[in-house]
Amino acid sequence: MENKSGQITIFIIFLLVLVFGTVIYFFINSGVQNKNAVQKTTDPIYIYTQECVENALFDSAKFFGLQQGYYIVPKTSLETSLYRIAYYYLRGESLIPENQFFEEEFSKIANDQILKQCADFSIFKEQGYAIKPGSPTIKTKIYSDNLKINVNYPISVSANKSSYEVSAFDYEIPLRIGHILDVGRALVDEIKKEPYALDMTFLLNQDVDVSVQKYDRCNQIYLILDDQSKTNDGESYFYSFAVGFSEEYCINEDNIL
Known part of the structure; x- marks a missing residue:
């Protein structure tokens, strides 16, 4: 019992x-x-980092547009006196990659911009903070009307005998990069159908401003300006790419504008 x-x-x-x-x-x-x-x-560290990373992402988007979506502009590009412009069409062949490739390229660009702009926390040292930033990891998804970006940026913070970490940041950047890439692909498809005789009605029917600059006899530069996509400084979003023709479609030098 x-x-x-x-x-x-x-x-x-x-x-x-x-x-x-x-x-x-x-x-x-x-x-x-x-x-x-x-x-x-x-938390001031979190707020500062969140705003800094957002600005870095907008700057990354500008760089993305100027580099035709590439982290490093490929060798297959138009060499100008100032910079290289990647071909999206060259002698009958479409060279524009799929969005998954561009998502990875954007993440690389963003990684560099975040480390460049958001790794200096010296302004908080005077307030008694000890801060150690880690290496960011970025995942980007391109949609027609925006970018959705997850930034894992581990930052160790110590202050007043306590410590913590900030790391996860999610953003929705209102730039129509996916739509602009779709317009670029549609332009390339039209060029392939009729090289050097692109239907101007097709250009006018786009909801972005498309202009064409003749660089030389066999090369053109396409410029896309989207008034519905504004950068963080209020400017319309800019994108460009190059088009190169076979000799049979090159124009007489006297007709170059």
Whole structure:
């Protein structure tokens, strides 16, 4: 009988320990979640990094447009006196990549811009913060009307005998890069059908401003300006690419504008 009573006592103690441990676990985790929620809205390091990264992403988008979506402009490009412009069409062949490639290229550009612009936290040292930024990891998705970007930028922060980390940042950048790339592909398809005789009605029917500059006898530069996509400084988004023709479609030098 005493043995049975002892077993019951042990069982009751076990249940009490289990319940007590569960309560402590949820209490601690609830505290961590609340701390993180407050941190995202009030912590100066988080706010500074969030705004800095957003500006870096807009700058990345500008660079992306100027480089025809490439992190490094390929050798297959038009060499001008100032810079190289990647071909999207060259002698009957379409060279414009798929969006998945451009997503990876944008992430590379953004990685460089974030490290360039958002790795200096010296302004917080005077306030007693010790900050150690890590290496960012960026995932980009290109949609017709925006970019959705996840930035994992681990930053260790120590202050007032406590420490914490900020890391995850999600952005929706309202630039129609996916749509602009679709327009670029449609232009290339039209050029392939009738090289050097692009239907002007087709250009006018686009909801972006498309202009064509003749670079030389066999090369053109297409410029796309989207008034529905504004950069962080209020400018319309700019994109460009080059087109190169076979000799049979090159124009007489006297007709170059």
